[in-house]
Amino acid sequence: MKPFISSSDFPLLEQPVNGKRLVYLDSTATSLKPKVVLEAMDNYYRHVGANVHRGVYSLSSQATDLYEMARVSVARLISAAQPESLVFTRNTTEGINLVAYAWGLKNLLPDDEIVVSELEHHSNLVPWHLVAGYRGAKVKAIRMTTDGQLDLEHYASLLQSGKVKMVAIAHVSNALGTIHPIQKIVQMAHQAGALCLVDGAQSVPHLQVDVQDIGADFYAFSGHKMLAPTGIGVLYGKLEVLKAMPPFLGGGDMIDQVFPDHSSYAEPPMRFEAGTPAIAEAIGLGAAAEYLMDLGMARVQAHEQALTVYALEQLDQFEGVTTYGTRGANRSAVIAFNLENVHPHDVATFLDAEGICVRAGHHCAQPAMRALGVQSTARASFGIYNTKEDVDALVESLKHCIKFFQ
Ligand SMILES: Cc1ncc(COP(=O)(O)O)c(C=O)c1O
Numbered sequence: 479m480k481p482f483i484s485s486s487d488f489p490l491l492e493q494p495v496n497g498k499r500l501v502y503l504d505s506t507a508t509s510l511k512p513k514v515v516l517e518a519m520d521n522y523y524r525h526v527g528a529n530v531h532r533g534v535y536s537l538s539s540q541a542t543d544l545y546e547m548a549r550v551s552v553a554r555l556i557s558a559a560q561p562e563s564l565v566f567t568r569n570t571t572e573g574i575n576l577v578a579y580a581w582g583l584k585n586l587l588p589d590d591e592i593v594v595s596e597l598e599h600h601s602n603l604v605p606w607h608l609v610a611g612y613r614g615a616k617v618k619a620i621r622m623t624t625d626g627q628l629d630l631e632h633y634a635s636l637l638q639s640g641k642v643k644m645v646a647i648a649h650v651s652n653a654l655g656t657i658h659p660i661q662k663i664v665q666m667a668h669q670a671g672a673l674c675l676v677d678g679a680q681s682v683p684h685l686q687v688d689v690q691d692i693g694a695d696f697y698a699f700s701g702h703k704m705l706a707p708t709g710i711g712v713l714y715g716k717l718e719v720l721k722a723m724p725p726f727l728g729g730g731d732m733i734d735q736v737f738p739d740h741s742s743y744a745e746p747p748m749r750f751e752a753g754t755p756a757i758a759e760a761i762g763l764g765a766a767a768e769y770l771m772d773l774g775m776a777r778v779q780a781h782e783q784a785l786t787v788y789a790l791e792q793l794d795q796f797e798g799v800t801t802y803g804t805r806g807a808n809r810s811a812v813i814a815f816n817l818e819n820v821h822p823h824d825v826a827t828f829l830d831a832e833g834i835c836v837r838a839g840h841h842c843a844q845p846a847m848r849a850l851g852v853q854s855t856a857r858a859s860f861g862i863y864n865t866k867e868d869v870d871a872l873v874e875s876l877k878h879c880i881k882f883f884q
Contacts, residue, residue: 481865482781483773487512488863498833501868505861506652506812507837508702509683511762515706518765519758530757531731531748545757548764549747555767555775556678556697557688558714565713565720565750566760570679571601573698573713574646576750577675578605580726581719582644588614591641593672595620595628596849597651600842602677606646615643622849626654626803633663637670645674649681649692653843654803655786655812655859657685664693673719679703683861684782684810686775695719701759705862706766710759713750720746727752778862782811785860785869789813792873798880802850811860814841817876820883822856828879834872 485491488510491500502510522544528537530545546561553561567573586592592606596619603617610617618636621629628647636642645667649660660676667674675696681687683704689697696719701710715723725732725743729752734742743749770778790813793799798818803809817825822838829836837857840847847853858872 482777482862483512485863487514489513489516491863495833495835496831499871501832501834501871503858503860503864503868503872504835504837505683505703505864506680506841506857506859508708509705509861510863511707512705512766512769514769515762515765519707519762522758522761529754541757544761544764545755548760548767551764551767551771552712555687555771556682556714557690559690560717562745562747563714563717563720565715565747566755567698567711567713567750568709568756569700569702569711570677570698571605571700571711573696573711574602574675574677575605576713576726577696577698577715578609580723580750581673582606582609582615583612584724586610586613586615586643589641590615590643591636591639592617593620593633593636593642593645593647593667594618595647596622596845597626597628597653597656597843598646598648598845599652599677599679600844601679602646602648602675603845606644619845620647622846624850625805626651626656626846626850627808628656628658628663630659630662630666633666637666637672640670642667642670642672645672646677647674648677648679649687650684650810651843651846652680652812653841653846653855653857654814655680655810656804657681657808657810659808660692660694668693680810680812683770685779689714701763701766704763704766705769706763707759709756710763712763715746717746720750723749725749725752729753731755773862779810781862782860782864783807783809785864785866786811786813788866789858789860789869789872792869793876796876796880799876802855812857813859814855814857816852816855817880817883820879822854824883825856825876825879828882829872829875832871832875832878834875836872
C-alpha cells in the first residue's frame, strides 16, 4: 500500500510529538491541513484583505470573487447543481441549528414528529430537542443494531404515524463509521411526506457525495474535517426549500430593504449569511475542495478503507480487544475499540506518549454508547495522509499498552 499523498503536503506531519513521529489518527475529530489551504488563506490576508459583497474598489471585488469561487468549488465537490444552494456556516452544528430554527420554528406544529437515530452526534439531536420543545413537537429515534446499523424496519414503523415532518440522519456515523443507506432513508422520508436533513460531517471528507443523487433537502458539513480551516462549514439546501425559509440570523448582508420598523430579505444563500463571513476560511475551504477533487474522492475512500481493513485484521488477532461497528463495505475509516480492563482515556494517554493521537470518550454520541452498553471507547480514524506504517505503529503501541496495564 503506497502512501497516497506526499507527507510534505501537510506541515504538521513534519513536527514530532513527544519526541516521536506524529501518527495522527483522529481525523474524525478534525483533519490536518495541506499547504495549499494554508497558502490560500495567507494569500487572502497578505494580498487582498478586503470585505466581501460591499465595496466597488478592486480589492473588495477580488475578495468577493475569491469567496464566491470557493462556493463554486464546494458545489462541484458535492455535485450541487447551483452554487447558490450552498450557505456558508461556521460548521455542521450551525448548519443543523439553522434548519432547526429557521425551518422548524416556522413549520413544526404541536404533536408533529422529528425522526433522528440513536447513532447521531449530539449536534444532530440537541437542536431538534430545543426546537421541538418550543413547538410542542416530539423527537423519535430509529434504533441501532448491535453492529451499528440503523434498524430500517423500525424506521418504517416510525414513519407510519403520519406525523413525521423532518427526518434528520447522519450519512456516516462518527462513533462507529457506519455508512448508512442514505438514498433509501431520504426516499422513505419523502414518501412519508417529511423533509430530510443529512448530517454530512463524516461523509463529505471521505466519500464521493452527490447531493442530487442523494436527494436530501438539506446536507450539512464542516470545513475543518475536510482539510479546511475551522470556523467554516456548509449547509446545502434545495433552492426551493431554502427560498421558502425565513432567515436564521439577522444583520448586514442578508437584507433586501430595511426600514426602521421592518425589513425584507435577500434571496438564498445571502439570506442566511448575516454579517461579515469567515472570508479567509471560506477561501481555504475552496482550496481544500479543489485538493480533494484533484485526488479523486473514489480514491480517497479506497485508500482509507484499505487502511481500515488492514487495521481491523491486526486488531482481530489481539486477545482482550473489542472493536465495534459493522464489518461490511458500508464502513468508513473509523475504528472504535476498547481494551479489556483499561479505560479508553488511559489508552489514549499511553498512545500519546508514543506520538499517536486517538480520541477517547463518548464521541458526542451518548445515546449510541448506551445502545452499545459502554460508557466510552477509544477511536482511531484515518485520513488521506495516513499510511500502513501508521497502522503498524498503532498496533505495536497497543501491544505495549496491554502489557503495561496487565
Ligand atoms: C457526524 C457528526 N456530526 C456533527 C458533528 C459536529 O461537527 P462540528 O463540531 O464541526 O459542528 C460531528 C463532529 O465530530 C460529527 O462527527
